[in-house]
Amino acid sequence: MSAHSSTDPKTAVLWDTHDHGHDVISTRTFGFFLYLLSDGMIFATLFAAYGVLSYSHSYAAGPTPASFVHPWYTFLQTVALFLSVLAYGMGMGGLKRGSKSGLLSGLLAAFVLGVVFLGLDIHDMMDLADHGITIMTSGGTSAFIFLTQTHAAHIFFGLVWIAVMILQVMIQGFTTDTVGRLLSLRMFWHMQAIIWVFVYIFVYLWGYMS
């Protein structure tokens, strides 16, 4: 196919003497997007496992979600997480305007709301444990707790990351590194909210109704 070349060898450009280079920020955010893809696969697999372990016999005649999930309580978590994402987005508006304080206040609000989410989650888990519902109770509760707490662990690491970014922007300002990370973190934070939607619908609402 390439034996009959379409390029004229006499005039062909052989070297990139202008050195076009590569856009660092877009390369990094693309890589982080790929990571999120694999993270999404973890959750997809986890949802599949949850589905398999949510037949009535999976609860081994013990408590089922219908008896222990509280969609209204969890709705508070939903609100907290969504507001956190919103605050982050408004902070990024600050980045666009080049306003450090705008960004930092957005991040700070996102952090606080994330802590609220996590606090509500931990309180919920303690409450369940008080009622004798733990990861050891049955296959069904194992899946319930593992799924929700895997999400919570993501929120925890996201909070650590937000805290680091607050410090970093305070110290270093807007550099290629920090801006790239802020963009990646935004993707991460949005992604966790999207996953939470699935958790809320499939685990809490569906669990409550079935």
Place this chain on the structure above:
Amino acid sequence: MLVPLAGGWNPLLGRLALDQIPYNNPILAPLFVVVALGALALIALITYYHKWGYLWKEWLTTVDHKKLGVMYIIIGLVMLFRGFVDGLMIRTQQVWANGPDSSGVFGAVHGYLTPFHFGQVYSAHGLIMILLAATPLLVGFMNIIVPIQVGARDMAYPYLNALGLWITAAGAALIMASLFIGDFSHNGWFGYAPLFEIQYSPGVGVDYWIWTLELLALGTSLGGINIIATIVKMRAPGMSWFKLPIFTWASLSANIIALTSFPALQLALALVASDRYLGSHFFTAGLGGNLMLYTNLFWIWGHPEVYFVILPAFGMMSEIFPVFSEKPLFGYITMVAASFAIAGVSWLVWLHHFFTMGAGPEVNSFFSIATMLVGIPTGVKVFNWAFTMYRGRLTFSAAMLWAIGALFLLLVGGLTGMMLAIPAINYMVHNSVFVVAHFHSMLLVIVYAVFGSVIFWFPKVFGFKLDEYWAKVMFWLFSAGTVGVFVPMYMLGFMGETRRLDYVFNTAWHPYLVAEEIGIFLYCLSVVAFFVLLYVSIRDRVKNQVGQDAWGTSRSLEWLTHSPVPFYNFAVIPHINERDEVAWRRQHGLVQKQPEKYLDIHMPNNTGMALYIGALTFVLAFALTWRIWWLCLGSLVAIIALMIVRSFQGDAGYIIPAAEVERMEKEALAREARIQTGAHPLPAGGRPVPGEAIAYERQDKL
């Protein structure tokens, strides 16, 4: 929350105690002495030659994709050797422990391995060969070749690349540690639910297995992200998608599989760990656990994984055939399409690993047909390679021999796979050594392609060729071993020998087992030939030096830069005009044309951080295995702290000034000229060595 344990535990050392060290084991204790002496000798040699600084500066802290790739390949070869020794042990046990009259030593009733020890050997063998031999070897080649083939200076994320390597190394170290500290899993490489639950496997073996796999899955996923991003984002100007070299395409399809399938493994093992550590009931036999859930989750990763390893091997073959046929690859577009078709279908076939689960005719039919569909794109590839060779000017160099061997094995493995894909046949031979022979045929395709690639790309990385004669000796010994081991194995499979037997009851099978033993002995000889090959090649390295185009008939971009490749890959990034850029430039006399001017080059700095984090992941995995909680927490916090420190440091990289680039280039070109005027190792007509080069004159006048 934590499960109660059989046996002791203390807060300081977890489950670790002196009686976990097998100092009285007649096989492991001497082995430990040998390994320890070897390590001491190595340390002494490095110290004697004052090489610590060199090792640290040039290798341990490097972020250069070529060096990282070389280290991946070294890990792969070392682990291939370890896995091979496991295989030798398995074969020897079976030929020995055959029939009720067979003798037994070292505490075994028959043979020399107790069932428990035998179980560990085959479990380690499988895990090592797939995840610590095949995978690092292929990842190593992707690391070295892909950035050069796309005309980049390095991977998209050089630091992440180093991190991936050191995490993989941590996985290798962990499974090696299991030899001398505690036991390894005896559950097979894929694990049986609920046998791996803590009630039935109370030791640390399964925990070693979990954390080794988790480390390797993590390392491979990070590598996958890097390679995809490198291909998508770092291509040289002019390199549109359909000018991408074929190995790069293969790497892309393979890593898309890796990135999307490894999470399933990570999760499946996390759930096993949850059962074993936290007492949950994902896969337990009671309280709502689901055994088949594990098997499904594992093979949802497991089948894509086998294509993750075979696709790069296909890519290697696609590079080797054209160069030694002196023709462009036949059907480039269909080759790319086939790779992606295989990658896509590989997601829909996992259930063929357990047709006997009894899911019913609809489900089994679906997966049976889906599995057979894989045969179509695979067949396309086979025909494309055949047509590439058809009427080509063939050179039967060692690399070519390995590639052709791979082609034959692919045929055998593919066709037996097709047989296994039919549930009716599968019910007969499932869990027999027929399956074992099938997937060894397939995995040997990879080994063949890798050895072919070692020979093919060695001159690119090190600047001199491997010795053809010894490479061929090794090839023929290895192939004789393949026939010797696996032809009888197929037969035994049909006769009903089940897999993983530490004691073979049927004495009528003895001749076949002996034939297999002879086969593995031939493999041993090929290992010796490999060491001779290395020795001879390094001894004659001056004589065997080559210029940039080592084979004289090369086609893709990596052959446009010097051999060995300078650390910045290309002095000036090439502008791509054609699919087979180097072949095109050679055809039009443009290969010698150098850029008119040089530019500053921006390179990343070395860092020890990746090594530290990799080492800490080893500590973390080891602490988890032995349940040393304070150490788990400590190493986890340390890892996160180091990551934060690194994020504050960043890396501005450094600049090589244009004048310096020009000086280095002049030097490299002078070397090139010296080699050109000296005796070129492959004169056009081929040397009159028997079997060396058979050049066909083309008769057709197209």
